[in-house]
Amino acid sequence: MTSPSPNGYKGWSREELIERITLLESKKDRPVVQPVIQPKLFSFSSHPRRKIALKFSYSGWEYGGLAFQLGPTPLPTVEGVLFDALAKARLIDQEAGxxxxxxxxxxxxDRGVxxxxxxxxxxxTTSKPTFEHDYLSILNRLLPDTIRVLAWSPVAPKFSARFSCLYRxxxxxxxxxxxxxxxxxxxxxxxxGDHDFRNLCKxxxxxxxxxxRRKVITAEIEPLSLAENGEGVYVFNLVGTAFLYxxxxxxxxILFLVGTGLEPPSVVSSLLNVEAGVEPTKDGDSPYEVVDRKPEYQMADALPLMLWxxxxxxxxxxxxxxxxxxDDGSAQGGTxxxxxxxxxxxxxxxxxxNQHFFAAASIHHPPPPSLFPVSNVELLPREAMNIPLGGGTFKRSNNYTPLLKRNRLDTVEVxxxxxxxxKGFRRDERRKAAEGGPVPDDDEDE
Known part of the structure; x- marks a missing residue:
């Protein structure tokens, strides 16, 4: 086809103009093909790694516990959210787990703590063996406000967050x-001290x-904030090398039962006395009963508990x-x-x-007589009482049974x-079946 002359289309015939218009129209309707740009794959194997420790905080009531769970959970776990943030920042390989x-x-x-x-x-991962990322800025941009990375540290290859810890x-x-x-x-x-805590754990x-046996270093109760009317907050500080479930x-x-006057302080020593002579008798105490099986009682609420x-x-x-x-970290620290x-x-x-809601209700509903602390358990009235479990929760009871007179669980060995x-045997049988062994008869869930 003839191209337009410097004078435009003046010298073109009718047929040439029609052909030119047809060609231009066909080009206009033709889809524009954009070049496909393949994303650059991140190769973890080509990047060096260094071992680090991360110190972080989290609001326990927002999560279904710290530990990652294989199955679905009603609430996300802290480990799962933190792991995903590290993977998104390409600091760890998500597929490697x-x-x-x-x-x-x-x-x-656990959940709520x-x-x-x-x-x-x-x-x-790191760009160079000696390169140090600004981990706080990177991770806190990706994490929700309920999880905050507070600090990080380079550590030796043999360092273990669990086994290198001196105390919690x-x-x-x-x-x-x-x-x-x-x-x-x-x-x-x-x-x-060093005690057997089988009666003080799940x-x-x-x-x-x-x-x-676990070692407790410190067990102290101190006030945090107190008002003139006696209201306020106390904190129980418990420091130990390791803890049970x-x-x-x-x-x-147990401390709440002692504080209400329902149990004597010596009940703690009795619960630690799992076999004769384990707990030396203190001045003024009667000989401790041997408690080789855990009595039935409800543990305290999770909300007020914090790993400090x-x-x-x-x-x-x-x-x-x-x-x-x-770097003193003033910019990141300030943020x-x-x-x-x-x-x-x-x-x-x-x-x-909430204080004002409480004050408004108190105008029409005066407080009932205080039952606790009681000076003599034998004189307790035969009426409903709210035994505190922490976090504003209570166990309602009409008759109180002393802890050491309650039904007891089986021994740990049993x-x-x-x-x-x-269940353990059936679990092992299912594993054998999955590996090609005999199929178990019982498929009860664990």
Whole structure:
């Protein structure tokens, strides 16, 4: 086809113009093909790794516990959310899972329990062996406000967030109303030392635990904020080298019974006396009953419990807030400080609102006579009473049965053996079947 002359289309014939218009129209309707740009794949194998420790906090009531679960959970787990953020930042390989990055946590907290100083250790990718990312900025941009990375530290290859830990410090916050605090402190001091805590924890035969001795370093109760009318908040500080399943919440349940006057402080020593002569009698105490089986009682509420600190040797961790050791982290620290300050300020507003709701209700509903603490259990009225379980929760009871006179569970040895020959045996059979072994007859869920 003839191309347009410098003078345009003036010299074209009618047929040439029609042909030119047809050609232009066909080009206009033709779809424009954009070049396909393949995303650049990130190769974890081509990047060096270094081992780090992360210190972080989380609001326990927002999550279904710390530990990642294979099956679906009503609420997300803290580990699952943190792992996903690390994977999104390409600091770990998601397909390799927790084992692929050598993931270890200091202590496991259950649903509803919070932490202000939880620690995990892992192998993270880096551009160069000596390069240090600004982990706080990277991860806190990807994490929800209910999980905050507070600091990080380079650690040695043999460092373990779990096994390198020297101590764990838990805090349990509670109201002193109706409680005899000095009695509770007397009971708490009996926890200090190396004891068998099988009667002060949840017994889980699936774990097949046979050793229940743990060392408590500190067990103290102190006021945080008190008003003139006696209202306010106390905190129970419990520091130990390691803890059993639900151990702190079981201890608090017993301390509440002591604080209400329903149990003597010596009940703690009795519960620790799992065989004759284990607990030396203290001055003024009667000989302790041997309690080789756990009495039935309800543990304290999870909401007020917090893992406050995980302690490590100073030679093994060097907590920092930026990627540069010589940087004071003022910019990042300021951002995180204001974030936490904002959350705290908002919670104070909720507290003030609830105080006014309470004051408005008190105008029409005066407080009933206080039952606790009681001076003599034998003189308890035969009426409903609310035994505190922490966090504003109670166990309602008409008649109180002393702890050491209640029904008791089977011994640890019996519970472990029953599980081992029952559910444990069936679990092993299912595993054998999955590997090509004989098919079990019983398919009961674990």
């Amino acid at each position: 927790f084992e692929g990055c050598g993931w270890e946590k200091c202590g496991r907290t 919070s932490a202000a100083g939880q620690v995990v250790s892992l192998w993270a 410090h838990y805090k349990y916050f509670f109201s002193p109303l109706g409680l005899d605090i000095p009695r509770m402190q007397q009971a708490a001091l009996r926890l200090v 017994l889980d035969p699936q774990k097949q635990i046979t050793i229940f 639900h151990q702190v919440r079981h201890i608090m349940a 600190e995980c302690g490590y040797p100073e030679t093994e961790v060097s907590w920092r807030t930026t990627g540069k050791p010589d 995180l400080y204001h974030q936490m300050q904002s959350i705290h300020s908002r919670s104070q507003i909720y507290t003030t609102l 519970m472990n053996e029953r599980w081992r020959t029952g």
